[in-house]
Amino acid sequence: MPIVTSITKLLNIRVQLNEGGMQWVGLPRLVAAVSDAGGLGILTALTQPNPDALRNAIKETRALTSKPFGVNITLLPSINPPDYAGYARAAVEEGVKIFETAGHSPGELIKYFKTNGCIVIHKCTTIRHAKSAAKHGVDVLSIDGFECAGHPGEEDIGGLVLLARAAKELKIPYLASGGIADARGFAAALALGASLTSVHVGTRFMCTVESPIHQKIKEKIVASTEQDTVHIFRTLNNTARVFKNKVSMEVVSIERRPGGAKFEDVRELVSGQRGRVVYEKGDPDYGIWSAGICIGLINDIPTCEDLVLSLEKGVEEIISDMNTIVVKAKL
Numbered sequence: 001m002p003i004v005t006s007i008t009k010l011l012n013i014r015v016q017l018n019e020g021g022m023q024w025v026g027l028p029r030l031v032a033a034v035s036d037a038g039g040l041g042i043l044t045a046l047t048q049p050n051p052d053a054l055r056n057a058i059k060e061t062r063a064l065t066s067k068p069f070g071v072n073i074t075l076l077p078s079i080n081p082p083d084y085a086g087y088a089r090a091a092v093e094e095g096v097k098i099f100e101t102a103g104h105s106p107g108e109l110i111k112y113f114k115t116n117g118c119i120v121i122h123k124c125t126t127i128r129h130a131k132s133a134a135k136h137g138v139d140v141l142s143i144d145g146f147e148c149a150g151h152p153g154e155e156d157i158g159g160l161v162l163l164a165r166a167a168k169e170l171k172i173p174y175l176a177s178g179g180i181a182d183a184r185g186f187a188a189a190l191a192l193g194a195s196l197t198s199v200h201v202g203t204r205f206m207c208t209v210e211s212p213i214h215q216k217i218k219e220k221i222v223a224s225t226e227q228d229t230v231h232i233f234r235t236l237n238n239t240a241r242v243f244k245n246k247v248s249m250e251v252v253s254i255e256r257r258p259g260g261a262k263f264e265d266v267r268e269l270v271s272g273q274r275g276r277v278v279y280e281k282g283d284p285d286y287g288i289w290s291a292g293i294c295i296g297l298i299n300d301i302p303t304c305e306d307l308v309l310s311l312e313k314g315v316e317e318i319i320s321d322m323n324t325i326v327v328k329a330k331l
C-alpha cells in the first residue's frame with residue numbers, strides 16, 4: 001500500500017523515492033523508467049552538451065512518460081564552466097516544474113526557479129547548510145550522508161546522525177540520501193524522519209536494466225563490496241566519492257605527495273570526459289566514476305519497475321515485522 005507523505009503529495013508521485021541526479025547516467029530512458037515505476041526520475045542537465053540538447057532530452061523524456069520528472073543542475077568546480085543560467089532557462093521554458101540543485105552558491109538559480117513557480121529540491125551535507133537553503137526558499141532538502149556517491153561535502157557526517165538531526169530541526173520536507181540501496185535502508189530512512197521524509201537513490205539506479213551505462217560496469221557494481229569506493233579531491237576541498245580503481249588511487253597518491261597537489265596535477269586523470277568513456281566502453285579502470293558505499297548492497301540488475309516494487313514490498317514487510325515485535329513485547 002503506498003505511503004502518502006507531504007513529499008509524495010508535493011511531487012505528485014506514488015512512492016517516496018527519487019532518482020538522484022547522476023552525471024552521464026540521468027538520461028531520458030532511465031528517468032522515464034523511474035517515474036513510470038512510481039518514483040521521481042531526474043534528468044541531469046550537465047550531461048547534455050548545451051541547453052538546446054537539454055531541451056531535446058526533456059522532450060524525449062516526456063515522449064516516454066506522462067509522469068512527473070525533474071531536472072538536476074549541479075554547481076561545482078568545472079574544467080569548462082557550464083552555462084548554468086542557459087540550462088535553467090531551457091528547462092523552465094520546456095515546462096519542467098521540479099528542479100534539484102546541488103553544489104555551491106545556488107541562490108540565483110533557486111530565485112529564478114521560484115519566480116517561475118517551480119519546486120526546488122536542494123542537496124545539503126550539513127544541517128547548517130540545510131537551514132540556510134531553507135531560508136533561500138527551497139521547498140525540499142536532500143540531506144546527503146557521508147555514504148553518498150559524488151560530492152559528500154567536507155565534514156564527514158554519516159546519515160544516521162545527520163537524518164536524526166534533520167528530523168529534529170528541519171521544518172520543511174527532506175529526502176534521505178546516501179547509502180540507500182535496499183528496503184532496510186529505505187525503512188530506516190522513514191523511521192528517522194517519519195512523514196517528512198522520502199529517499200533519494202543514485203547508485204542503485206545505475207545498476208538497473210534502463211540505466212544507460214555499459215553492462216560491464218553494472219556487472220562490476222554487482223561484483224563490488226562496500227570497500228570499493230574512495231574519496232578523491234579531499235585536499236582540494238571538493239571531495240568526491242568514486243569507484244576505487246587504478247585512476248582514482250593514482251589521484252589519491254598524487255594528493256598525498258609532500259606539498260600536496262594542485263588541480264592541474266590531476267586534471268587529465270579526473271576529467272569527466274574520460275569518466276564518460278568508462279560508461280560507454282565498459283572499462284571500469286579507464287577513468288573516474290561515481291559510486292556510493294551502497295555498492296556493497298547491490299547484487300542484481302533489475303528493471304526500475306521491479307526494483308521499486310521490491311523496495312516497496314520490503315519496506316511494508318519490515319514495518320509489519322516491527323509491529324509484530326512491538327505487539328509480542330506487550331504480551
Ligand code: NAD
Nearest residue numbers: 021022023046074076077078079080236238263270271272
Ligand atoms: P569536469 O570534467 O569539469 O571535472 C571533473 C571533476 O573535477 C569534477 O568532479 C569537478 O568538480 C572537479 N573539478 C573541476 N575543476 C576543479 C578544480 N579547479 N578544483 C577542484 N576540482 C575540480 O566535470 P564533469 O565530470 O565533466 O562534469 C561536468 C559538470 O557536472 C561539473 O560541473 C561537475 O561538477 C558536474 N557534476 C554533476 C554531477 C551530478 O550528479 N549532477 C555529478 C558530478 C559532476
